[in-house]
Amino acid sequence: MKKLGTLFIVTVLLALGACNSSGSKERFLPPSTGGINSLMVVMDTELWRGPVGEKIREEFAAQIVGLPQIEPKFSLTQIPPKVFKGTTTHSRSLLYVEQDSTSLAHIKNDAYSKPQKVAVVTGPTEEVLIKNLDSLADRAIKEFKANEIAEAQKRFERSLSKDKALEEEFGIQLNVPSLYKVGRRENKFVWMDIQIPKGTMNIIAYEMPWDYFNNDSTFVEDIVRMRDSIGKSFIPGPYENTYMITEKAFAPYVFPAEIGGKKAAEVKGVWEIHGYPMAGPFLTYIINDKENNRKMIIEGFTFAPSEAKRDYMFELEAILKTIKFDSDLPKG
Structure with a gap:
């Protein structure tokens, strides 16, 4: 031996x-x-x-x-x-x-x-x-x-989406596979998704004011409040008055991160549908974009009932980590 x-x-x-x-x-x-x-x-x-x-x-x-x-x-x-x-x-x-x-x-x-x-x-x-x-x-x-x-x-990267919705709305670029399609775009909100055998994989992007999170002691509660507000406004469930929220039973996990060359918070947890039995994992990056005086939010979430979700979420993480900010790219 x-x-x-x-x-x-x-x-x-x-x-x-x-x-x-x-x-x-x-x-x-x-x-x-x-x-x-x-x-x-x-x-x-x-x-x-x-x-x-x-x-x-x-x-x-x-x-x-x-x-x-x-x-x-x-x-x-x-x-x-x-x-x-x-x-x-x-x-x-x-x-x-x-x-x-x-x-x-x-x-x-x-x-x-x-x-x-x-x-x-x-x-x-x-x-x-x-x-x-x-x-x-x-x-x-x-x-x-x-x-x-x-x-x-x-x-x-062998086949990337040429859609400009993220760049036009937020001045950001993501390497998103071409099979993902924009399904909703309005009021500084973009939602892209792809069909998988038993559900969907999703990417959403939006922005919040720079001072939205101004108290460390309420940071997790503010994240949940933000996600629930966005879910209610933009991510409906299958029936009237149903919409995405953060799972109530457990608080999400929050970690320090760096993404796109900027400091960020990485948030992992489970989403659910208010008023309907649907749920799945999400991964959110809250990025300190001081140059544009905002918090840039990008998130991936999966709906795949009775399926393993690790590799789906890993693909979404890999996509989100390709983010680039137009303001940081060389001019000309």
């Missing part, structure tokens, strides 16, 4: 060193493979079944906040080191864990394919492996996710 771990580490370091020592010659790397939000875990099966594997599942398959049902951050596939060869080495996101005399916890880029993130964790005992996993998990998850966002964006 120790030889396998050392061999893997040496192979990765030699492969990466080849890039640096070849001068202007760039080493050929095949394109990486794998489904969005999938993670290949290379480790001994006995370790996978024990406390080390449990630690990996606890960190990398943890429940995503803001979804109405339990869904993992990544879909994990475990293989033993002896079958880690050929196309299995081309996985876009790799976690290699090996019990070895060397203690390591680091991340390498493009070791076998491109783009690729390889997190390597080794240690002489299970206790050290768990400790190293704990020290690396947050960073690895962040880098894996950023790599997945970039891959999702690359996939839908």
Whole structure:
């Protein structure tokens, strides 16, 4: 087992060193493979079944906040080191864990394919492996996710919408796949959606006054008040006097963020229809657009009853994160 771990580490370091020592010659790397939000875990099966594997599942398959049902951050596939060869080495996101005399916890880029993130964790005992996993998990998850966002964006950039509604209404640009269509546009409000097998994926945009959120102690309540007001005015339910609101049972989650080069708040939660049994997840960005003296709001939400929603929401997040402001773009 120790030889396998050392061999893997040496192979990765030699492969990466080849890039640096070849001068202007760039080493050929095949394109990486794998489904969005999938993670290949290379480790001994006995370790996978024990406390080390449990630690990996606890960190990398943890429940995503803001979804109405339990869904993992990544879909994990475990293989033993002896079958880690050929196309299995081309996985876009790799976690290699090996019990070895060397203690390591680091991340390498493009070791076998491109783009690729390889997190390597080794240690002489299970206790050290768990400790190293704990020290690396947050960073690895962040880098894996950023790599997945970039891959999702690359996939839908092949065919983008040419609709100018967002630019004309708000002076913003989003890379929205061409299958999304504008269904409503009025009074500084734009709603785009796409049909999916059992529902819809939606993007909305609107703006609020710069000083709309002027009290940190009521920030979450103000977000709910804002979303409920917009829902009542622009997002009707299936029957009269029904409309979208923020789920009453649980407050949304709020995180600091940066998007489009500006500070923002990221809001995750569940929407529901007032007066009718419909619900689903939403992701909202409240962006500090000081140049235009406003809060720019962009949101994605999904309606897909009885379906997994992680990857739908991930696509919406990837779209929203392409935002650019005309005021920030070079003139001429």
